[in-house]
Amino acid sequence: MYRDSLKVGLSYVLMVSVLxxxxxxxxxxxxxxxxxxxxxLDLSDTISRLRFTRTxxxxxxxxxxxxxxxxxxxxxxxxxxxxxxxxLPSGALTLALITIITFGVVPRPLLMIISFFGAVMxxxxxxALASLAGMSASALILAGxxxxxxxxxxxxxxxxxxxxxxxxxxxxxxxxxxxxxxxREIPLFTASVIPPIALSLAIWxxxxxxxxxxEFALQLGYNPRVLRALLASIxxxxxxxxxxxVGIVCFVGLIAPHIARLLVGDDVRKHLPLSMVSGGVVVLLxxxxxxxxxxxxxxxxxxxxxxxxxxxxxxxxxxxxxxxLRG
Amino acid sequence: xxGTRIYALVIAIxxxxxxxxxxxxxxxxxxxxxxxxKEKTFTVTEVQTEVATKxxxxxxxxxxxxxxxxxxxxxxxxxKVLTKVKTEVVRYxxxxxxxxxxxxxxxxxPKRVVSLSPAITEILFALGLGDRxxxxxxxxxYPPEVVELKRKGKIVDVGGYWNPDFEKIASLKPDLVIxxxxxxxxxxxxxxxxxxxxxxxxxxxxxxxxxxxxxxGLIAHVFGVDDKAKELVxxxxxxxxxxxxxxxxVNASKPRVxxxxxxxxxxxxxxxxxxxxxxxxxxxxxxxxxxxxxxWIQVSREEIVARDPQIIIVSMMGSAGDAxxxxxxxxEDEALSQTTAVKEKRVYVVTGEANDILMRPGPRIDKAIExxxxxxxxxxxxxIKRGDVYTYEGSLGFAIxxxxxxxxxxxxxxx
Numbered sequence: 001m002y003r004d005s006l007k008v009g010l011s012y013v014l015m016v017s018v019l020x021x022x023x024x025x026x027x028x029x030x031x032x033x034x035x036x037x038x039x040x041l042d043l044s045d046t047i048s049r050l051r052f053t054r055t056x057x058x059x060x061x062x063x064x065x066x067x068x069x070x071x072x073x074x075x076x077x078x079x080x081x082x083x084x085x086x087x088l089p090s091g092a093l094t095l096a097l098i099t100i101i102t103f104g105v106v107p108r109p110l111l112m113i114i115s116f117f118g119a120v121m122x123x124x125x126x127x128a129l130a131s132l133a134g135m136s137a138s139a140l141i142l143a144g145x146x147x148x149x150x151x152x153x154x155x156x157x158x159x160x161x162x163x164x165x166x167x168x169x170x171x172x173x174x175x176x177x178x179x180x181x182x183x184r185e186i187p188l189f190t191a192s193v194i195p196p197i198a199l200s201l202a203i204w205x206x207x208x209x210x211x212x213x214x215e216f217a218l219q220l221g222y223n224p225r226v227l228r229a230l231l232a233s234i235x236x237x238x239x240x241x242x243x244x245x246v247g248i249v250c251f252v253g254l255i256a257p258h259i260a261r262l263l264v265g266d267d268v269r270k271h272l273p274l275s276m277v278s279g280g281v282v283v284l285l286x287x288x289x290x291x292x293x294x295x296x297x298x299x300x301x302x303x304x305x306x307x308x309x310x311x312x313x314x315x316x317x318x319x320x321x322x323x324x325l326r327g
Numbered sequence: 328x329x330g331t332r333i334y335a336l337v338i339a340i341x342x343x344x345x346x347x348x349x350x351x352x353x354x355x356x357x358x359x360x361x362x363x364x365k366e367k368t369f370t371v372t373e374v375q376t377e378v379a380t381k382x383x384x385x386x387x388x389x390x391x392x393x394x395x396x397x398x399x400x401x402x403x404x405x406x407k408v409l410t411k412v413k414t415e416v417v418r419y420x421x422x423x424x425x426x427x428x429x430x431x432x433x434x435x436x437p438k439r440v441v442s443l444s445p446a447i448t449e450i451l452f453a454l455g456l457g458d459r460x461x462x463x464x465x466x467x468x469y470p471p472e473v474v475e476l477k478r479k480g481k482i483v484d485v486g487g488y489w490n491p492d493f494e495k496i497a498s499l500k501p502d503l504v505i506x507x508x509x510x511x512x513x514x515x516x517x518x519x520x521x522x523x524x525x526x527x528x529x530x531x532x533x534x535x536x537x538x539x540x541x542x543x544g545l546i547a548h549v550f551g552v553d554d555k556a557k558e559l560v561x562x563x564x565x566x567x568x569x570x571x572x573x574x575x576x577v578n579a580s581k582p583r584v585x586x587x588x589x590x591x592x593x594x595x596x597x598x599x600x601x602x603x604x605x606x607x608x609x610x611x612x613x614x615x616x617x618x619x620x621x622x623w624i625q626v627s628r629e630e631i632v633a634r635d636p637q638i639i640i641v642s643m644m645g646s647a648g649d650a651x652x653x654x655x656x657x658x659e660d661e662a663l664s665q666t667t668a669v670k671e672k673r674v675y676v677v678t679g680e681a682n683d684i685l686m687r688p689g690p691r692i693d694k695a696i697e698x699x700x701x702x703x704x705x706x707x708x709x710x711i712k713r714g715d716v717y718t719y720e721g722s723l724g725f726a727i728x729x730x731x732x733x734x735x736x737x738x739x740x741x742x
Contacts, residue, residue, distance in 0.1 A: 032633040046632045046665040053661075098348075125341055128334035154345070169594055179628070182661045294627050301594050301625025 008270050011263040015277045019059075022284045026055040029288060031295035049183050056186050057178040058287040058305075059280045061242045062252055064193045066279020067200060068235040069253025070260070070272055074207050075231040078137045079261075080320065082253035083119075085141060087148030088239040089248040091122025093173070094151045096244060097158035100166060108188060108244060115240035122147055123232050175304030176249035178287050185245065192241045196234045200272065207231070207268040250306045251313025252279050258320060282309065418551050425545065427508055427527035433549055437502035437524075443491050444530050446689035447505045447546070448473060453690035454547050454555045462499045464488045469683065469691070497521045505546060508532050533603040533688040536567065536610070543690065559690055566693035567610060570700050570708075574612040579704055584613035585636035585668070588623075588686075590643050590653045591660075595626045603688050611699035612707075613638065628662040638703060639668040642677045642685050650676040650717040658719065672719060675702050679715035 027040040030051050040048050069082045083089060095118025096111055106114075129143035159170045166173065172180060181189065200207075206227050209217040214224040242249065260275035286308040294302050420434045441462035442448040448467035451460055457472065462485045467473050476482040483499055486492035488510055496504060504523050506514075507530025518525045526549065528542040540560045547556030586608060588596040598604045599620030608615045616634040617626065641653055653676050657663050668674055677685060681698055684691045701711040711718075 031627045031629045046662050047629050050629055050632070050662050121341075124337060128337050132334060150345070154348070163592070166592075169592060184661070291627075294625075299622075299624060301596075302627060 004265075008264045012274060012277075015263075015274055015281065019277050019281050019284070022281055022288070023055055023059060026058065026284050026288055027051050029291065031291055033295075053181065053183045053186065054178045054287055054291075055284065057181050057189065057246060058283045060190055060193055061178065061246050061249060062256070062279035062281065062283030063197070063276040064238040064242050064279075065249060065252040065283070066256030066260075066275045067197060067272070068238040069279075070257040070275045071200060071207075071231045071235040071238075072253065073257055074210060074268065075228045075235075076140055077211065078140060079258070080137070080141055080254075080317075081144070082251070083235055083239045084148065084248070084250050084253060086126045086144040087122040087151055088119040088236055089243050090148050090151035090155055091125075092116070092119040092236075092240045092243040093155045093248060094118055094158065095121065097155055097162050101158060101162045105166075108185065109192075112192060112241050112244045115244050116237050119236035119240045119243075120233065122151055123236060169302075172302065172304050173247040175306035176247040176309075177290075177302060177304050178246050178283075179302055180247065181245045189241070189245055193238065196237050197276070200231075200234055203227075203230070204268045204272065207272075211266060211268070247304070248306065249283065249309060251309045251317070252282055255313050255316045256282055258316065282312070286312075421549075423526075423545070423549060425527040426529045426542070427512065429527065431524065431526055433503070433524075435502075436550065439499065439501045439503075441485060441496055441499060441501040441504045442467065443485070443504065443506045443511055444488055445469065445683065446530055446542075446687040447507070447528060449687060449689040449691060450543050450546050451505075453559055454543070454550070454552050456546075456550055456552065459550075461501060462496060464491060469680075493517060493521060496523065503549070506530075530688060534601050535603055535606045536692065539603060539688045539692055540564075542688065563690065563693045567696055570612075570696050571610055573707060574700075574704065577707055579612050579707060581609075581612060581614045582637040582703060583616045583635065583667075584608050584638045584640065584703060585616050585631060585634075587639065587641045588643075590641065590645070590649070591656055595628070595631065597624060597626055598622070599624050603692075604685070607685075607692070607695055607699055608703075611696050611703050613699070613703040628660075632662050632665060635667050637667045637671065638673045638675070639663075639666070640675045640677060640699075640702060642682050644682060645678050647678075647717070650678050654717060654719050674718060675711070676717045677702075677715065678717070681713050681715045 024037065027048070028034055028037060028051075030047065032047065035048065039045065040051065043049050043052060065083070068088075072081050072083055072086060072088075073079055092115035096115045099106060099111065099114050126140070126144045126147045129146065130140040133139035133143060156174065159166075159174060163170055169177075206217070206222050209220045209222055210224060210227055210231075217224045217227065256279035257271070257275045259278040260271040264270040264274055283305065286305050289308045290303045290305055293300055419436060420432060423431050423433060425431050438459055439461045440451065440456070440459045442451055442460060443464050445464065445467040448460065448463045449469050451457060452470050452473065457470075460473075460476075460482055462483045463473060463477070465484050465487050467477075473482065477484055483495060485495040485499070491511075491514070493514075502524065503526055504518065505526045505528060506518075508527050509530060509532040512527070515525075526545070528545055529538045530542065533539050533542065540563075543560055544553070544556050547553050586597055586604060588598070597617055598615070599622055600615070600618045601621045602623065605615045605618060609618075616631075616636045617624065639657060641657070643649070643653065645653075654674060657674055658669055663669055677698070684698060685695045697708075698711065698713070698716070701708045702716070705711065
């Protein structure tokens with residue numbers, strides 16, 4: 001027991017210090033080179049403000065998506081599930097684009113709510129397909145692939161049409177970029193993410209029960225169906241918020257919970273906060289890579305952030321597939 | 328199970344929605360149809376008649392000489408004409424080295440020419456070779472007769488600059504296809520496969536004004552109109568020199584200029600050194616803020632803010648509404664609004680014909696320099712007074728005024 005707590009404690013210390021280091025690096029580094037920390041924190045300077053915006057958005061996006069990933073994995077009891085595999089971000093984007101095409105640019109809060117319904121719609125369809133196919137682990141993943149591909153295709157088409165109304169490069173929305181949002185939007189973004197986080201941390205007991213099985217949860221007096229729906233809704237909300245601001249960021253919801261579980265085990269109390277910290281680290285590192293490429297390779301310019309996260313995420317997924325599904 | 332039915336219903340609804348959405352999106356099918364006109368084939372008899380007419384003229388002159396007993400100068404003119412006819416006849420077949428370093432063999436004077444770039448089309452028409460053009464890309468719109476001929480079907484639109492329609496080009500059976508290295512080098516094998524004779528010019532990859540002159544000279548040489556080319560180049564160079572001289576005479580300062588290619592929505596594309604646009608900017612009396620970089624590059628907001636341009640010019644295709652939107656976007660952008668250019672209200676959006684003139688490395692390069700000079704140094708050349716160049720005046724709020732040729736529209740509130 002003592003060794004366990006020590007291990008958990010050390011993992012947290014490690015991850016949090018990595019996060020702080022990477023965050024500082026992100027504030028200090030950019031396409032025009034390094035600046036000292038006090039200059040970087042001086043928000044009246046334009047360039048420092050640019051980097052600060054990117055850092056905050058990358059950090060909070062990572063936290064939100066990692067949490068969404070953990071919740072989905074707990075709800076489906078499937079370590080290979082993640083919001084993107086189930087089609088949540090593409091569903092959110094599709095509905096958001098339909099709104100923009102029909103009504104023009106709408107205020108951000110409204111866009112977030114509409115994206116939320118889009119994500120829920122995608123989740124419902126995936127669940128419907130999966131349950132028709134027997135609700136095994138592979139059925140869920142395959143149904144998710146079908147739905148996410150469908151909405152991905154539709155949102156590509158819609159993005160072509162909506163290009164004139166959206167002030168962002170289509171590729172940067174489809175594959176995510178923290179260069180899109182502005183400094184003014186930081187308060188709204190963080191405020192939208194905090195309630196879901198608080199709620200998830202509050203129901204840790206129920207989540208732990210769910211992990212052991214539906215009967216176990218029932219015995220403890222919780223309703224597993226309601227619980228799963230709640231977890232899916234929180235995950236959809238988190239996905240919708242990130243999609244409305246930075247577009248679709250892939251794989252964070254898959255790898256961050258795994259990193260956390262690898263370090264501290266399955267207990268929700270222990271691994272949920274760590275997964276959020278890891279998510280922040282992953283997205284921050286990816287943004288630093290994006291800035292490095294933008295600075296050194298002039299023809300590529302600003303890469304979408306899903307490119308580094310996908311490369312890393314896919315490698316982690318490959319490892320997971322082999323280790324989990326072997327024997 | 329009752330639950331399954333509900334799920335099935337949900338799926339059915341979604342599928343129906345998807346079909347309806349697809350149908351709605353494609354509710355307006357394209358209505359343009361492409362017509363092909365059969366072009367006359369030039370037969371040998373026509374050439375023979377040409378030669379015959381020339382000899383007829385010569386004999387006529389000779390007889391009149393004998394009859395009128397002209398002075399020595401007339402004899403000189405006759406010899407010149409004779410030698411000119413001689414070189415015309417001996418001109419082909421010729422071997423010419425194009426901009427890609429390939430040796431192109433031209434068997435006879437090309438009578439059916441396809442141009443895959445608007446700049447090349449302009450060069451052809453400026454050299455008086457417009458009657459030989461049978462196909463152009465969809466962006467070619469100058470001189471105005473090109474649009475007329477396209478409409479009448481005498482010139483066929485063979486597709487975009489970036490993605491030409493090879494079927495259409497091949498069906499026109501051209502003697503020569505003139506293309507640019509940058510956009511069309513990758514189609515080299517495709518052209519060979521279709522047995523098309525291709526001439527590469529530098530086009531958009533022109534590194535300087537001299538490269539543009541070389542392109543004009545190359546095309547002219549193929550058709551034997553080198554004199555026309557010399558005339559054209561000299562006239563362009565004269566205008567350029569006038570601008571440069573004027574700037575030098577008043578010892579003008581050189582403001583930092585950022586020239587954005589296309590609206591910011593597609594990224595901040597600009598040019599570094601080693602491009603003809605960079606040279607145009609410096610000849611017009613400005614300094615390209617990205618001069619230290621090379622080629623066509625994409626830059627970040629950070630880099631723009633760090634280099635602090637004093638003038639921002641956005642060159643893009645689009646309407647007045649699009650120009651207004653882009654102006655608003657740049658002026659309200661968190662980072663860009665901190666540049667000297669935005670603070671001093673020196674942001675210009677160039678669209679329409681002015682955009683064509685700036686972007687095309689062709690015979691209107693002198694007009695391009697004039698436009699840039701007016702924008703960069705209004706104190707020397709006067710404020711730019713073109714209907715397709717937009718700038719803004721008004722408070723730092725959201726009233727953007729469009730300055731057209733003569734008419735000033737009232738302040739328009741941008742909601």
